[in-house]
Amino acid sequence: MNQLRRDPVTGRWVIIVMNELDIDKLVAGNPREKFNHTNCQFCEGQESKTPNEIMAVRDNGSRKDGPEWRIRVIPDKEPVLQIYGDINSRGVGMYDVIDGIGAHEIVIETPRHNETWVDLSESQIAEILEVFQKRIIDLKKDERFRYILVHKNYGEEVGATARHSYSFIIGSPITPKRVKDELMNAWQHYNYKERCLFCDIIHQEIRDKERLIIDDGTFIAFSPFASRRPFEAWILPRRHETFFEQSKDIKPLASVIKQMIYKIHKCLKEPDYYLEIHSGPNLIAGKRRGYWQTLVKDYHWHIEIMPRLKSYTSMETGSGFPINSVPPEEAAKILRSTI
Amino acid sequence: MNQLRRDPVTGRWVIIVMNELDIDKLVAGNPREKFNHTNCQFCEGQESKTPNEIMAVRDNGSRKDGPEWRIRVIPDKEPVLQIYGDINSRGVGMYDVIDGIGAHEIVIETPRHNETWVDLSESQIAEILEVFQKRIIDLKKDERFRYILVHKNYGEEVGATARHSYSFIIGSPITPKRVKDELMNAWQHYNYKERCLFCDIIHQEIRDKERLIIDDGTFIAFSPFASRRPFEAWILPRRHETFFEQSKDIKPLASVIKQMIYKIHKCLKEPDYYLEIHSGPNLIAGKRRGYWQTLVKDYHWHIEIMPRLKSYTSMETGSGFPINSVPPEEAAKILRSTI
Numbered sequence: 001m002n003q004l005r006r007d008p009v010t011g012r013w014v015i016i017v018m019n020e021l022d023i024d025k026l027v028a029g030n031p032r033e034k035f036n037h038t039n040c041q042f043c044e045g046q047e048s049k050t051p052n053e054i055m056a057v058r059d060n061g062s063r064k065d066g067p068e069w070r071i072r073v074i075p076d077k078e079p080v081l082q083i084y085g086d087i088n089s090r091g092v093g094m095y096d097v098i099d100g101i102g103a104h105e106i107v108i109e110t111p112r113h114n115e116t117w118v119d120l121s122e123s124q125i126a127e128i129l130e131v132f133q134k135r136i137i138d139l140k141k142d143e144r145f146r147y148i149l150v151h152k153n154y155g156e157e158v159g160a161t162a163r164h165s166y167s168f169i170i171g172s173p174i175t176p177k178r179v180k181d182e183l184m185n186a187w188q189h190y191n192y193k194e195r196c197l198f199c200d201i202i203h204q205e206i207r208d209k210e211r212l213i214i215d216d217g218t219f220i221a222f223s224p225f226a227s228r229r230p231f232e233a234w235i236l237p238r239r240h241e242t243f244f245e246q247s248k249d250i251k252p253l254a255s256v257i258k259q260m261i262y263k264i265h266k267c268l269k270e271p272d273y274y275l276e277i278h279s280g281p282n283l284i285a286g287k288r289r290g291y292w293q294t295l296v297k298d299y300h301w302h303i304e305i306m307p308r309l310k311s312y313t314s315m316e317t318g319s320g321f322p323i324n325s326v327p328p329e330e331a332a333k334i335l336r337s338t339i
Numbered sequence: 340m341n342q343l344r345r346d347p348v349t350g351r352w353v354i355i356v357m358n359e360l361d362i363d364k365l366v367a368g369n370p371r372e373k374f375n376h377t378n379c380q381f382c383e384g385q386e387s388k389t390p391n392e393i394m395a396v397r398d399n400g401s402r403k404d405g406p407e408w409r410i411r412v413i414p415d416k417e418p419v420l421q422i423y424g425d426i427n428s429r430g431v432g433m434y435d436v437i438d439g440i441g442a443h444e445i446v447i448e449t450p451r452h453n454e455t456w457v458d459l460s461e462s463q464i465a466e467i468l469e470v471f472q473k474r475i476i477d478l479k480k481d482e483r484f485r486y487i488l489v490h491k492n493y494g495e496e497v498g499a500t501a502r503h504s505y506s507f508i509i510g511s512p513i514t515p516k517r518v519k520d521e522l523m524n525a526w527q528h529y530n531y532k533e534r535c536l537f538c539d540i541i542h543q544e545i546r547d548k549e550r551l552i553i554d555d556g557t558f559i560a561f562s563p564f565a566s567r568r569p570f571e572a573w574i575l576p577r578r579h580e581t582f583f584e585q586s587k588d589i590k591p592l593a594s595v596i597k598q599m600i601y602k603i604h605k606c607l608k609e610p611d612y613y614l615e616i617h618s619g620p621n622l623i624a625g626k627r628r629g630y631w632q633t634l635v636k637d638y639h640w641h642i643e644i645m646p647r648l649k650s651y652t653s654m655e656t657g658s659g660f661p662i663n664s665v666p667p668e669e670a671a672k673i674l675r676s677t678i
Contacts, residue, residue, distance in 0.1 A: 093543045095543070097344050176660060226434070
């Protein structure tokens, strides 16, 4: 019998199909074609093709916007949100509009083309995570930005640059609905239980064990109970912390991320994947309205990783229920044993 | 300057890109390949390949599960939700689960392959809409089903049957989050304004005119202010009505739908599209909890149509903001003038 499971973090229900797993069918088509890197603007030596860098992790003695860097952060060449101006929040008749203001940055995570997080060392991944932290802290000084989004869409093409490892950082003038839902559910849970929702999830997963993938004492990685997609995985700090950018545990985090990416890479034949950092919102921007302050202390930052395998089915589109053909207990078992 | 616009129905913010429209780029790849109909189980004469019909609109004298029908409703051969059993709602540790119970029906809308809603007459479309109404009314007698979803995913393949015109009807044991959000926003709007949110939208669109596509006095069709996708269109009854299945205006509705599908078909080169009926939830199932009764009277049924053009961008995935490259005012202008 299939199950409908509720994700306590988003309130979303997911249909979990309890059929036997046919992993070959699931990973058919992987690994996908590698694109060649002619004219990749993100490669070392091509710095003049990108906008001027916002920051970089560079070798000693190298100069801004020249070669010899390990990580570069640049503004998007064609940002959908523009950095200068006021958000100009207003009503248009009964509707609400704000101007398309925001930061839209690209983190080029390595100077070398076709190098993925599987190839990078733990210390290189730690350096990338520290760059994320610095950019979030910097962007949060801007009170126009209510939320800073950090995500990586591995395998997706940006401009002519496919397969060069990069992430997006977006400073957004509104808090996305998805984030609001998480904050609200965490707050409601705290109001009712006087405990953090995510801390409760951590306890449950450590006790149940069947969805647990990694537990190193500082972080756990697991297949969430209401996984939307086969082999979805979340990484949570075991200690209650609201903001990713304030974490001091970047080294163990880099290790857990690398292990997880490796496991997904190996057992699903190098799939495209999506990685997203969920941190608390910008309190400076929220100050004007105040209510995030009370909501936010019960939030718990985490990372969500989602391999992109088979295409969506129609029922999903129509019903609003994702349909996941691999029970998370099964996915966790496979990922645990992938070494 | 691009805009962030808020959809008052869902609370979702959308980025509207105010660039000049390049419609050729947008419809590149359309019309898509027509599949051949060898072995299409939905075609007339292939009735033995499908499960027994639940209902049908048949010519006089024709027999159940034989040929000579105009519309057939059958259960899905491989439903993800099964019809027999109790929903068995329960906790699993801190999590919530119910059994995968539900109705999953397919409405075969024509006996002929490759015939689309553009080819069908208004009276044939009206007959299809009446079948939707009958199935919703029937499924709402089942108190396990909190919500009945009706949607059409034109161009999507189901089984070996591509391009045969069909829709899905799903009886769901939970109200999808998307529907809850709509009910909640409509309720909050009523509480604040003492007016129906959708009636307010109708007034605004009739007055503004720039997003209006059709107004026949009974229904309006328009490009919603915060359209998620290029050429998204909604159809609303001008009179306040909560339930689609109680509408007496099926003839004018069929006419407006046919006009809209034709306009989209013609100006976007026969795109795939998605059509969804948003009606009030099942009050019989809700009775146990009661609160829908108060929420529901302020809801206003409507139809959403979404052409599927270019693929999603990564920012969208990450930010939770859909990015729409065609301002709805522009889309409406083009659709209005497509005849």
